[in-house]
Amino acid sequence: MELKEFSVNRHVTIRQALEVLEQTGLGLLILVSENGLFERTVTDGDLRRLLLQGVALSDTLESLPKIESIVATEGATRREILDLMNLYSINHIPVINQQGLLVDVLDRKVIDQQILLSTPHMGDAEKSFVEEAFRTNWIAPLGPNVDAFEQELADLVGIKGAAAVSSGTAAIHLALRLLDVGVGDFVFCSTLTFAASSNPIVYQGATPVFIDSEDTSWNMSPYALKKAFYYAEKQGKMPKAVIVVNLYGQSADMDALLLICNQYDVPIIEDAAESLGATYKGKASGTFGKLGVYSFNGNKIITTSGGGMLVSDNLDLIEKAKFLATQARDPAPHYQHSEIGFNYRMSNILAGVGRGQLKVLEDRVNARRAIFHKYQQSLSDIKSINWMPEPDWSYSTHWLTACTIKHDSEIKNVDLLKAFMAEMIEVRPVWKPMHLQPIYKDAMYFTHGDKSVSDDLFEYGICLPSGSNLSEIDVDRVIKVIRKVCATI
Numbered sequence: 001m002e003l004k005e006f007s008v009n010r011h012v013t014i015r016q017a018l019e020v021l022e023q024t025g026l027g028l029l030i031l032v033s034e035n036g037l038f039e040r041t042v043t044d045g046d047l048r049r050l051l052l053q054g055v056a057l058s059d060t061l062e063s064l065p066k067i068e069s070i071v072a073t074e075g076a077t078r079r080e081i082l083d084l085m086n087l088y089s090i091n092h093i094p095v096i097n098q099q100g101l102l103v104d105v106l107d108r109k110v111i112d113q114q115i116l117l118s119t120p121h122m123g124d125a126e127k128s129f130v131e132e133a134f135r136t137n138w139i140a141p142l143g144p145n146v147d148a149f150e151q152e153l154a155d156l157v158g159i160k161g162a163a164a165v166s167s168g169t170a171a172i173h174l175a176l177r178l179l180d181v182g183v184g185d186f187v188f189c190s191t192l193t194f195a196a197s198s199n200p201i202v203y204q205g206a207t208p209v210f211i212d213s214e215d216t217s218w219n220m221s222p223y224a225l226k227k228a229f230y231y232a233e234k235q236g237k238m239p240k241a242v243i244v245v246n247l248y249g250q251s252a253d254m255d256a257l258l259l260i261c262n263q264y265d266v267p268i269i270e271d272a273a274e275s276l277g278a279t280y281k282g283k284a285s286g287t288f289g290k291l292g293v294y295s296f297n298g299n300k301i302i303t304t305s306g307g308g309m310l311v312s313d314n315l316d317l318i319e320k321a322k323f324l325a326t327q328a329r330d331p332a333p334h335y336q337h338s339e340i341g342f343n344y345r346m347s348n349i350l351a352g353v354g355r356g357q358l359k360v361l362e363d364r365v366n367a368r369r370a371i372f373h374k375y376q377q378s379l380s381d382i383k384s385i386n387w388m389p390e391p392d393w394s395y396s397t398h399w400l401t402a403c404t405i406k407h408d409s410e411i412k413n414v415d416l417l418k419a420f421m422a423e424m425i426e427v428r429p430v431w432k433p434m435h436l437q438p439i440y441k442d443a444m445y446f447t448h449g450d451k452s453v454s455d456d457l458f459e460y461g462i463c464l465p466s467g468s469n470l471s472e473i474d475v476d477r478v479i480k481v482i483r484k485v486c487a488t489i
């Protein structure tokens with residue numbers, strides 16, 4: 001709506017003012033002076049009070065008292081405007097520039113729109129799979145959706161077997177258990193990751209050793225891995241497994257990492273929680289290790305609201321995983337257990353959601369890649385930003401668009417983070433490396449070079465909103481904030 005459509009001056013009659021109110025449906029008029037300067041807001045109630053005081057419908061607004069209205073000044077942030085709206089319980093607020101001219105009238109419905117980092121994006125098919133589960137009363141345990149989801153995912157990534165579980169974390173835990181990791185064992189793990197990659201090592205009573213990233217992929221550095229193996233060999237303490245994390249939708253350099261691990265005969269667990277849909281040299285990410293893990297957490301590229309999948313070409317391992325994930329029940333008519341198991345399986349309802357989501361995986365990958373490219377292209381003139389690199393061998397899903405701010409730049413991460421918060425846009429620093437976490441402060445750590453690459457990525461890195469359901473307008477809002485911060489330096 002044009003500003004002039006709800007602006008009136010003191011020469012209009014009360015009847016005309018009421019008619020404008022009626023037409024705009026905003027519940028608010030803006031009273032402006034002859035020369036367009038903002039005077040005050042006028043509501044239904046203000047006009048009603050004039051009528052009750054005996055002013056006639058045909059009289060003008062001359063007698064309307066002068067009051068201080070609640071206004072926002074041009075340039076105020078979304079957060080400041082919303083705080084004002086909340087403080088005064090109002091749904092519209094005029095915006096006034098330095099000259100006192102009305103420049104906008106903001107609506108709470110528009111202002112109160114937060115942009116989140118990555119939210120669930122449902123397709124069309126999920127409901128029918130879930131309804132089928134309800135219709136057949138296959139609510140729990142397990143059921144046809146679980147079997148089909150496992151098969152469909154395995155076919156999609158080109159692996160022999162899959163076990164659907166309650167979370168990616170559960171899948172990592174099972175993988176460690178399947179590889180017999182236990183008390184006194186060491187497990188190498190990428191440092192630049194979410195705590196769920198390494199915490200299961202501790203669940204098993206083993207000790208994590210953290211490995212730095214390389215700059216070219218932000219994933220595990222083969223060089224740092226080699227250093228860790230040399231050290232372990234010297235100490236006579238070889239790791240039982242290596243957890244390689246594929247960060248933000250991008251595979252690690254699997255050939256280089258496999259070469260090293262195979263040389264020492266140590267199996268890889270590929271934490272592909274963030275990289276379903278990505279490929280490495282044309283092969284699906286998550287299918288390179290002895291065991292691979294995907295997550296269907298609500299923020300992932302596809303979701304079951306919460307869930308995970310353990311995959312492997314070794315069907316015996318998958319069979320054992322299913323056994324362990326259902327409380328390790330021995331084949332007996334009564335409840336008998338010869339091993340400690342877990343309650344880690346996925347429900348038939350959630351697997352129905354997963355089946356629907358798998359159908360749109362390719363669309364979601366394309367959408368996230370398009371968002372990454374839009375950021376990259378729209379901000380290509382801003383030299384302070386380095387985008388997460390995508391090596392030749394990688395086809396990243398760009399699950400999250402990640403970038404770093406150049407060290408010598410006058411823009412600082414904290415300024416960007418503050419600006420995004422003020423505009424109600426959720427962004428996150430790059431993962432805080434595990435070797436810097438208080439809980440892992442005593443853990444051993446091997447760097448890529450003299451300096452730690454992951455420390456740097458954490459210090460200078462930011463993840464931008466990347467959900468496949470972001471609108472063009474949302475992405476433009478994010479870009480505008482970056483431009484605004486850059487314009488101030």
Ligand SMILES: Cc1ncc(COP(=O)(O)O)c(C=O)c1O
Nearest residue numbers: 167168169194196197273295297
């Ligand atoms: C790298 C990584 N590993 C593991 C997980 C754990 O997955 P979940 O949340 O499904 O337990 C996540 C995400 O949450 C992750 O980002």
